[in-house]
Amino acid sequence: MGKRILVIQGHPEPEARRLCHVLADHYVEGAQTAGHEVRRVELAALDFPLLRSQADWEKGLLPASLVQAQQDIAWAQHLVLVFPLWLGDMPALLKGFLEQVARPGFAFKAEGGNPFGRKGLKGRSARIVCTMGMPAPAVPLLLHGAQHQVPGAQHPRLRRHCAGARDLGRHGGEPGRRGRGEALRQVEGVGAQGGLRATFRD
Incomplete structure (x- = not known):
């Protein structure tokens, strides 16, 4: 299903x-070929303001x-989520x-006195x-700590899915052709799987 x-x-x-765009395309292709329904959000095409206060986040309207x-x-x-690592984290636009x-x-939603209950x-x-x-x-060495390997990797329910970082190889400042081809095939295969067994839960 x-x-x-x-x-x-x-x-x-x-x-x-x-x-990132090519990887996303291959993920989508793999998912759709396997019968999954896919939608996309292109952040670069969206125009929205950054939040500047807690009050705006809690009570302001979504743009x-x-x-x-x-x-x-x-x-x-x-x-x-598909993004490049910039200065050790996700780009500011994505955040x-x-x-x-x-x-x-x-x-x-609040529940039973807990603002994050539901x-x-x-x-x-x-x-x-x-x-x-x-x-x-080299990422944990240059960024002074394994917690910077991949944004979100230290979240206990995301860590196992971020631990598979691997070097694709480099050539002339760009990923090597062989390494990139393998990465695209891998991402396409992951898309065909249609998700992970682990989920967000209480």
């Missing part, structure tokens, strides 16, 4: 076509440009997007596809 998959393309550059994206997250059974859509009343994304699974401009084993 096919799953509902949302691919969030988090590369901020609106014009150039980067490796109109993000309403459809939030609805797509609610629709999805499996979420895929700003997640802050906007993961508002109280959507990502969580999890709005309970039951969904997620995968991170992260590119980096250095060999994967």
Whole structure:
């Protein structure tokens, strides 16, 4: 039985076509070929403000440009985030997007005196596809700590899915042809699987 998959393309550059775009394309191709229903969110095509206060996050309105994206997250059974590693973390645009859509009343709701008592994304699974401009084993050394290997990797329910970082090889400042081809085949195969067994839960 096919799953509902949302691919969030988090590369901020609106014009150039980067490796993240190619990886997302292959993931989508693999998922659709296997019978899954796929939607995409292209962050570079969205125009939205950054949150600047707790009050805005708690009581402000979701920007109109993000309403459809939030609805797509609610629709999805499996979420895929594709982004480059910039300065040891996800790009600011992606972080700003997640802050906007993961508002109280959507990502969580108060229950029994606990403001985070009810999890709005309970039951969904997620995968991170992260590119980096250095060999994967060098990341924790250069960024002073294994917690920086992949954003989100220290979350106990995401760590196992982020631990598979591997070096694709480099040639002339770009991923080697052989390594990139293997990565694209791997991502396409992962897309065909339609998600992970582990899910967000209480």
